[in-house]
Amino acid sequence: KAGVTQTPRYLIKTRGQQVTLSCSPISGHRSVSWYQQTPGQGLQFLFEYFSETQRNKGNFPGRFSGRQFSNSRSEMNVSTLELGDSALYLCASSFGQVAFFGQGTRLTVV
Amino acid sequence: GQSLEQPSEVTAVEGAIVQINCTYQTSGFYGLSWYQQHDGGAPTFLSYNALDGLEETGRFSSFLSRSDSYGYLLLQELQMKDSASYFCAVKRDNYGQNFVFGPGTRLSVLP
Numbered sequence: 001k002a003g004v005t006q007t008p009r010y011l012i013k014t015r016g017q018q019v020t021l022s023c024s025p026i027s028g029h030r031s032v033s034w035y036q037q038t039p040g041q042g043l044q045f046l047f048e049y050f051s052e053t054q055r056n057k058g059n060f061p062g063r064f065s066g067r068q069f070s071n072s073r074s075e076m077n078v079s080t081l082e083l084g085d086s087a088l089y090l091c092a093s094s095f096g097q098v099a100f101f102g103q104g105t106r107l108t109v110v
Numbered sequence: 111g112q113s114l115e116q117p118s119e120v121t122a123v124e125g126a127i128v129q130i131n132c133t134y135q136t137s138g139f140y141g142l143s144w145y146q147q148h149d150g151g152a153p154t155f156l157s158y159n160a161l162d163g164l165e166e167t168g169r170f171s172s173f174l175s176r177s178d179s180y181g182y183l184l185l186q187e188l189q190m191k192d193s194a195s196y197f198c199a200v201k202r203d204n205y206g207q208n209f210v211f212g213p214g215t216r217l218s219v220l221p
């Protein structure tokens with residue numbers, strides 16, 4: 001089985017812009033979660049989608065949003081980018097108790 | 111609040127045994143997981159404990175004590191390739207993939 005695929009791998013955006021990141025989960029996995037990883041804050045949970053519905057949400061502002069499609073692929077969107085949004089954004093799909101992570105999208109906001 | 115604590119760094123030599131501790135304080139507990147992340151790589155699953163006791167998987171073992179809100183990851187016969195960051199993570203609900211991660215422990219294995 002192919003692993004979790006995230007695109008793009010690297011992205012540079014300007015403050016105030018918006019960005020959309022994509023995640024294709026492992027075939028058959030219906031749960032997709034998103035995490036933000038930074039050196040200062042570590043791995044922080046953004047939200048989880050299951051069967052096209054947001055099932056859980058972390059403590060992030062409304063500028064961070066996501067969605068899931070009928071084929072379980074997921075996108076997350078960040079609007080009005082701030083410098084502090086620079087981070088590695090990781091997507092994970094799960095089966096049972098195990099989360100399988102993608103390689104992440106490295107977002108740099110300048 | 112939700113908090114997990116781990117040592118920030120651990121150093122050991124090849125062939126040695128190292129234990130990485132994790133204490134947690136979370137609302138909702140449905141298990142403790144451990145993940146390994148090499149620099150520039152994705153976190154990869156190592157182990158999961160839902161019940162008290164020791165789980166062994168090859169060179170890695172993980173322990174959980176729910177009454178003490180404590181767990182640890184034990185790495186035996188250390189190899190250079192084990193140099194990585196290790197994260198403990200608490201699963202906060204039974205049906206979802208809602209994890210809170212610890213700050214990570216940077217393990218350096220020396221020759």
